[in-house]
Amino acid sequence: MEAVTFDGAKLVGVGRGGCLPDFDNPTDCYGAAWTSADGATWVRAGDQPGLAVGLEVPVSGPEKGIFDVAAGPAGIVAVGHQYAGIGPGIWRSTDGLRWARVTVGSNVVDDFFVAVAAAPNGYVIVGRAVDYRALTARAAAWVSPDGLTWTRVPDAATMDVGPCLDTGEEPSCGGMRAITWTGSTFVAVGDARDDFGKVSRPAAWKSSDGLVWNRIDTGLDFGGHLSDVTVGGPGLVAVGTICQPPCDGVPEGFAATSRDGSTWTVTPIVGSNELGAVASAAGYTFAVGVDPGPAPPASLQVWRSTDGVDWQRLPGPPPFIDATSIHAVDATSSGDRLVIVGWTLGDVGINFAYESPRRRP
Numbered sequence: 001m002e003a004v005t006f007d008g009a010k011l012v013g014v015g016r017g018g019c020l021p022d023f024d025n026p027t028d029c030y031g032a033a034w035t036s037a038d039g040a041t042w043v044r045a046g047d048q049p050g051l052a053v054g055l056e057v058p059v060s061g062p063e064k065g066i067f068d069v070a071a072g073p074a075g076i077v078a079v080g081h082q083y084a085g086i087g088p089g090i091w092r093s094t095d096g097l098r099w100a101r102v103t104v105g106s107n108v109v110d111d112f113f114v115a116v117a118a119a120p121n122g123y124v125i126v127g128r129a130v131d132y133r134a135l136t137a138r139a140a141a142w143v144s145p146d147g148l149t150w151t152r153v154p155d156a157a158t159m160d161v162g163p164c165l166d167t168g169e170e171p172s173c174g175g176m177r178a179i180t181w182t183g184s185t186f187v188a189v190g191d192a193r194d195d196f197g198k199v200s201r202p203a204a205w206k207s208s209d210g211l212v213w214n215r216i217d218t219g220l221d222f223g224g225h226l227s228d229v230t231v232g233g234p235g236l237v238a239v240g241t242i243c244q245p246p247c248d249g250v251p252e253g254f255a256a257t258s259r260d261g262s263t264w265t266v267t268p269i270v271g272s273n274e275l276g277a278v279a280s281a282a283g284y285t286f287a288v289g290v291d292p293g294p295a296p297p298a299s300l301q302v303w304r305s306t307d308g309v310d311w312q313r314l315p316g317p318p319p320f321i322d323a324t325s326i327h328a329v330d331a332t333s334s335g336d337r338l339v340i341v342g343w344t345l346g347d348v349g350i351n352f353a354y355e356s357p358r359r360r361p
Contacts, residue, residue: 001034001341001351002080002328007071011036011334012096013341014078015351016065017053029053031066031080031089032351035096039339039355043097050099053089054082062112062170066091067328072118077147079113079125088113088127092147102148111140117179117186123147124210126188128161128175135164135197137173139190143210158205158215161190165197172197176205178228182236186210187261189238191225202226202240206261219256219264226256228278232285233308235259239275239287242268253289257308269303269311277340281333281356287311288340290326298323298344300354317354322346 001013017032031053033045045051053064066080066089075094082089087109090102114127122145129140139161141153161174174197177190186207191200202224204216220226226240238256253272256264269275273292278285287303297319303311320326323344331340338356 001032001330001343001353002066003068003078003330004332004339004341004353005069005071005076006332006334006339007076007096010096011039011332011339012069012071012076012093013042013353014066014069014080015328015343016063016067016080017047017051028055029064031078031091033066033078033093033096033099036353039334039337039353042353045097045099048099050093050101051091052101053080068113068115070116070118070123072123072147073120074122074146074148077116077118077123077144079116081112087111090125090147090150102150104150108152112175113142114176115178115188117181119181119186119210121145122210124179124186124207125150126176126179128173130164130171130173132171135166135171137161137164137175137193139174139176139188139203139205139213141176141188141207141210141213153211153213156213158213160192161203162193163197164193174200174203177226180229180231180236182231182261184208185261187229187236188213189226189229189240199223200225200243202256204229204238204256204258204261204264216262216264218262219266222266224251224254227274227276230278230280230285232278232280233257233305236261237278237280237285237305237308238264239278239289241274250292253287255287255305255308255311265309267309267311271313272301272303272311275303276329277331279331279333279338281338282336286331286338286356288329288331290329291316295324296346297321298326298346300326300329300340300342302340302356317352320344320346320350320352323350
């Protein structure tokens with residue numbers, strides 16, 4: 001799984017599905033979706049036209065699949081990328097098992113839908129838009145009242161995230177990586193670039209309506225990036241990775257806290273590696289990342305905090321014995337439990353979901 005959400009009654013997970021290249025006999029490829037009532041037993045949605053992501057797997061360029069999901073007033077909305085050359089994708093469902101693909105305009109080929117959040121009045125997608133000629137990028141956002149009709153937020157100076165790093169394939173660019181709704185405000189986090197895209201710096205944005213965004217740099221002037229954000233601690237808790245140029249050592253995870261997204265205070269989480277997900281449950285905030293130890297076996301690290309500043313390392317799920325690495329870690333709360341999902345790479349790639357025991361403050 002790539003991402004998971006809780007719609008108030010059940011968990012819904014999404015992912016990239018499985019599709020091996022066969023250019024002599026091209027076949028449709030499908031993203032994947034699952035539902036679960038308890039976080040332990042999952043039912044996978046069948047392959048269907050509504051989960052289609054195009055023909056075959058591209059040998060270069062952006063990977064395709066479904067990468068984030070949110071539950072809101074008009075149902076479940078998922079975002080990702082379709083076959084290279086088509087661009088980003090949006091999928092919609094009322095139950096997590098039956099899906100419809102939403103038509104996306106042809107003017108978004110160079111855009112990337114990275115994350116989605118829901119509020120009482122609709123949905124907001126965030127990501128980036130790439131100018132391949134200039135090798136620059138802008139953070140980007142799209143809004144919808146119902147998950148069906150989407151409007152791109154006009155570009156503004158606050159969305160400039162600098163140059164992209166030319167990797168020879170798909171360039172590495174800054175942009176918005178995650179978004180949350182606080183009850184009154186959308187807050188997005190990610191990174192901006194400088195030095196021809198080689199140096200990444202954390203960045204955050206806030207918006208009351210998803211249409212007008214203010215860029216927040218206070219407290220975030222160092223090398224690294226923000227990966228995820230949630231409501232917790234003094235108001236908001238984000239996690240990411242400190243990586244001072246030239247970033248040739250072991251990266252260190254950090255947390256950033258804010259009352260309302262306007263000013264951030266950064267706290268290194270000593271002993272952590274790159275942190276990819278954060279979620280709040282049962283009065284705590286949990287940060288999740290990949291253990292930096294040798295693999296196989298690959299394992300996760302889980303940290304817990306009440307305020308986003310002081311963190312305690314917890315026992316995580318058992319190591320994945322045959323896995324050489326763990327990818328796409330995401331977390332959400334299901335009632336008073338923490339649910340972590342992702343997938344491993346090894347002799348046989350597997351999806352996993354881990355539900356913590358009940359914890360109360």
